[in-house]
Amino acid sequence: MNVVFYLLAALTIGGGLAAVLLKHLVHCALATTVAFAGLALLFLQLDAQFAGFAQILVYIGAVAILIVFAILLTRGSELPKDGVFSRTWFVGLVIAAGVFAVLAWAVLQSVRAVPQQTAVPAVTVHDIGNALVGRYVLPLEIVALLLTAATIGAVIVAMHEKERPR
Amino acid sequence: MATSPFFTNLDQIFILLRNWLVDFLPAALRPTAGVVLEVIAIVCIFPGLFALTTVFERKGLGRIQNRLGPNRVGPYGLFQPIADGIKSLTKEDIVPFSANMVVHFLAPLSLVVAVFMEFAVLPMGRNMVLVDLDAGLLYFFSMSAATELSVFMAGWSSRNKYSLLGAMRAVAQMISYEVVLLLSSVSVVMIAGSLSLTNIVAAQDSYTGIFPHWYIFTPWGLAGFVMYAIAATAETNRSPFDLPEGESELVAGYHTEYSGFKFALFFLGEYLAMFSISGLGTTLFLGGWSAPFSFLTFIPSWIWFFSKVMLSIFVFIWMRGTLPRLRQDQLMNFAWKFCLPYTLLNLIVTALWHFMGEGWMRWVVCTAILAAVYVFMGRVEMRSEHFGPRRYRYAE
Amino acid sequence: MTGMTTPLAGYLLVAALLFAIGLAGALTRRNAILVLIGIELMLNAANLNLIAFWRFGPHPELLTGMMFAIFSIAVAAAEAAVGLGLVIAIHRHTHTTELDKINRMKG
Numbered sequence: 001m002n003v004v005f006y007l008l009a010a011l012t013i014g015g016g017l018a019a020v021l022l023k024h025l026v027h028c029a030l031a032t033t034v035a036f037a038g039l040a041l042l043f044l045q046l047d048a049q050f051a052g053f054a055q056i057l058v059y060i061g062a063v064a065i066l067i068v069f070a071i072l073l074t075r076g077s078e079l080p081k082d083g084v085f086s087r088t089w090f091v092g093l094v095i096a097a098g099v100f101a102v103l104a105w106a107v108l109q110s111v112r113a114v115p116q117q118t119a120v121p122a123v124t125v126h127d128i129g130n131a132l133v134g135r136y137v138l139p140l141e142i143v144a145l146l147l148t149a150a151t152i153g154a155v156i157v158a159m160h161e162k163e164r165p166r
Numbered sequence: 167m168a169t170s171p172f173f174t175n176l177d178q179i180f181i182l183l184r185n186w187l188v189d190f191l192p193a194a195l196r197p198t199a200g201v202v203l204e205v206i207a208i209v210c211i212f213p214g215l216f217a218l219t220t221v222f223e224r225k226g227l228g229r230i231q232n233r234l235g236p237n238r239v240g241p242y243g244l245f246q247p248i249a250d251g252i253k254s255l256t257k258e259d260i261v262p263f264s265a266n267m268v269v270h271f272l273a274p275l276s277l278v279v280a281v282f283m284e285f286a287v288l289p290m291g292r293n294m295v296l297v298d299l300d301a302g303l304l305y306f307f308s309m310s311a312a313t314e315l316s317v318f319m320a321g322w323s324s325r326n327k328y329s330l331l332g333a334m335r336a337v338a339q340m341i342s343y344e345v346v347l348l349l350s351s352v353s354v355v356m357i358a359g360s361l362s363l364t365n366i367v368a369a370q371d372s373y374t375g376i377f378p379h380w381y382i383f384t385p386w387g388l389a390g391f392v393m394y395a396i397a398a399t400a401e402t403n404r405s406p407f408d409l410p411e412g413e414s415e416l417v418a419g420y421h422t423e424y425s426g427f428k429f430a431l432f433f434l435g436e437y438l439a440m441f442s443i444s445g446l447g448t449t450l451f452l453g454g455w456s457a458p459f460s461f462l463t464f465i466p467s468w469i470w471f472f473s474k475v476m477l478s479i480f481v482f483i484w485m486r487g488t489l490p491r492l493r494q495d496q497l498m499n500f501a502w503k504f505c506l507p508y509t510l511l512n513l514i515v516t517a518l519w520h521f522m523g524e525g526w527m528r529w530v531v532c533t534a535i536l537a538a539v540y541v542f543m544g545r546v547e548m549r550s551e552h553f554g555p556r557r558y559r560y561a562e
Numbered sequence: 563m564t565g566m567t568t569p570l571a572g573y574l575l576v577a578a579l580l581f582a583i584g585l586a587g588a589l590t591r592r593n594a595i596l597v598l599i600g601i602e603l604m605l606n607a608a609n610l611n612l613i614a615f616w617r618f619g620p621h622p623e624l625l626t627g628m629m630f631a632i633f634s635i636a637v638a639a640a641e642a643a644v645g646l647g648l649v650i651a652i653h654r655h656t657h658t659t660e661l662d663k664i665n666r667m668k669g
Contacts, residue, residue, distance in 0.1 A: 009576045016580050016603050020587030025595060026322060030269065032599050033315060039606050046573070046617045051631050053304040058635050061311025063602060063642045065337060068318055070595055070646040074653040085590050086662060092589030100582035104575060111571040118569070121622035125301050125361050131625045143636050150640035154647035
C-alpha cells in the first residue's frame with residue numbers, strides 16, 4: 001500500500017488524537033479541522049471527488065466554524081479547575097478500546113472473503129446529479145425538510161429569551 | 167472562423183513553451199514536470215499582478231480622492247511595490263507575549279495556501295487550466311470556505327479583543343455572503359449543465375452574429391452577476407464591506423498583531439482572493455477567455471481573460487474609493503433580507519428561462535419578473551425608518 | 563498482520579481507529595463541546611467506511627455508498643448546529659459547560 005495512504009492516515013489519526021487529548025478547547029477544535037482535512041484527502045484518494053470537496057465545504061467551512069463560535073460563546077477559553085478529563089475516564093477508555101478491538105477483529109477476519117474490485121469507478125458529477133433527482137429524490141426532499149427544521153430549531157434554542165415583565 | 171497560424175500559435179504560446187521545456191526530460195518525468203512548470207507560472211504571475219495592483223490601487227484611490235498617490239519610487243511611482251516588499255521583509259516580526267505561538271504562525275500560511283489552491287481550476291486561456299476537475303466549481307468554493315477558518319485563527323490567536331472582534335465579524339460576514347455567492351453560481355451551472363469550469367466557458371464561447379453568448383447578457387445572468395459581485399466584495403472584505411478591517415473601527419481587525427512578513431502574507435492573501443474570485447466571476451458570467459466580438463477572436467484568449475480580471479479589479483478599486491462603509495448590522499441585513507431572497511428568485515427565473523425555449527418571450531418575461539421584484543424588494547425591505555420632526559425631552 | 567494486504571482493510575482499520583478515538587473523546591472529556599467533537603469524529607469515521615465500501619464494492623456505478631455519505635454529511639451538519647445551539651442555551655442557564663456540573667433537573 002502506498003506511502004500517501006499512510007501519510008494521510010497518520011494525519012487523520014493524529015488530528016483525532018490531538019482533538020481528544022489537548023487541554024485547550026480551541027486547539028482541540030483546530031485539531032478536529034486537521035482530522036476533517038485528512039479525511040477529505042482520503043476521500044479524494046478513494047476517487048470520491050464530490051464527497052471529498054463536499055466534506056471540506058461542509059465540515060471545515062461550516063461545522064468547524066460552528067464549533068469555534070460555540071467555544072467562544074461559552075467561555076471555553078478558561079481551563080476548568082479539576083482537570084479536563086472526567087473522573088471516570090478509565091472506563092471510557094476501556095470501552096473505546098473494546099469497541100476498536102471488536103471492529104478490528106471483524107475487519108481482519110472477513111476482509112479477504114469479500115471480493116474487491118480495484119478498477120477506478122467512472123463516476124461523474126452528472127451521474128450524481130441524476131441519482132439525486134432520480135433514485136434518491138425522496139431522501140433529498142426529506143434532508144431538505146430536516147435541514148430547515150434544524151436551522152429553525154437551532155436559532156430558536158440559542159436565541160436570547162425576552163425578559164418577562166415582572 | 168479561420169485564423170492564421172501565427173495567431174493560433176500566439177494563443178497557445180504558453181502551452182507550446184511548456185511542451186518545449188518539458189521535452190528536454192525523459193518521457194517518464196514529463197507529466198510531473200509539466201505540472202510543476204504550470205504551478206511555478208501561477209506562483210510567479212499572480213503575486214506579480216498583486217504587486218502591480220497595489221500601485222494601481224494607491225494611485226487610483228489617490229486620483230479619486232483628488233491627490234496624486236505614490237510618485238517617488240520610479241517613474242510615476244511604479245516601483246513602489248519593490249520598496250514595500252523590502253520594507254515588509256526587513257521589519258521586525260513582533261509577536262505578542264501571550265499569543266498562541268503555533269496558531270499565530272499558521273494562520274497567514276493557511277490563508278495563503280488555501281487562496282493559491284483556488285487558482286488551480288481557473289481556465290486562463292484556451293487549454294490553459296492547471297487541473298480540469300469534473301467538480302471544479304465545488305473545489306473552488308471548498309478552498310474559499312477554508313480561508314474563513316484561518317481568518318478566525320488569526321484573530322483568536324492574537325489575544326487582543328479588537329482582533330477577536332474583527333475576526334468574528336469577518337467570519338460572520340463571510341459565511342453570510344458565501345451562501346449568496348454559491349446560489350448565484352448555481353444558476354450558471356443549471357444552464358451550462360456542468361460543474362467543470364472549462365465546460366462553462368465552452369458553453370459561452372459561441373456567437374450570434376457578432377454578439378457573444380456570455381451569461382451576463384441574459385436577464386438572469388445580469389442579476390446573478392450583480393449578486394455575485396456584491397457577494398465577492400463581501401467575501402474578500404473589500405469596501406464597502408470592510409468593517410472587519412477598517413482602520414477607523416477596529417485598529418486593523420484580525421491582522422492587528424501581525425507585522426513584517428506575516429502582514430505582507432495577509433495582504434497578499436487578500437489580494438489573491440480578489441484575483442481568484444474575479445477570475446471565477448469572469449469564467450462564470452463574462453465568458454472566461456472568449457472574445458467580446460466575433461471579429462476579435464484573433465487576439466489571444468489569455469489576453470482576454472486577464473483583461474477581464476483586471477477590469478474587475480478596477481471596479482473593486484473604484485468601489486473602494488467611492489462608497490462609504492456599511493455597518494455590521496446593515497450588511498448582515500442586506501445579505502439575509504435582500505441578497506438571499508433575490509438570488510433564490512434568480513434561480514427560479516433561470517429555470518423558467520431554460521424551459522420557455524428560444525424566442526423573444528422569455529427575455530421579456532424574465533426581465534419583467536427580475537426588475538419588478540428588485541424594485542418591490544428595494545422599497546419594502548430596505549426602507550429606512552422615516553424620522554419625524556425631532557422631539558426633545560428635557561429633564562424636569 | 564494478515565489481511566493488511568488489501569487496501570480496503572487499511573481504510574476500514576483507519577475508520578475503526580478514528581471511531582474508537584471519537585468514542586473515547588465523547589466518553590472521557592468533561593466539556594460538552596468536546597463530546598460533540600467526538601460525535602463528529604465518529605460520524606466522519608462512518609463516512610469513511612461508506613466511501614471505502616463504495617469504492618471497493620461490486621457495483622460502484624450505483625452510487626449507493628457515495629449518496630449515503632453525502633446525506634450523512636448533510637445530516638451531521640444539521641445535528642452539529644442543533645447540538646451546539648443546545649450547549650449555548652445550557653451555558654446561558656447554568657453558566658457552565660462541564661457535564662459533571664449539569665447533573666440536576668432543578669433549574
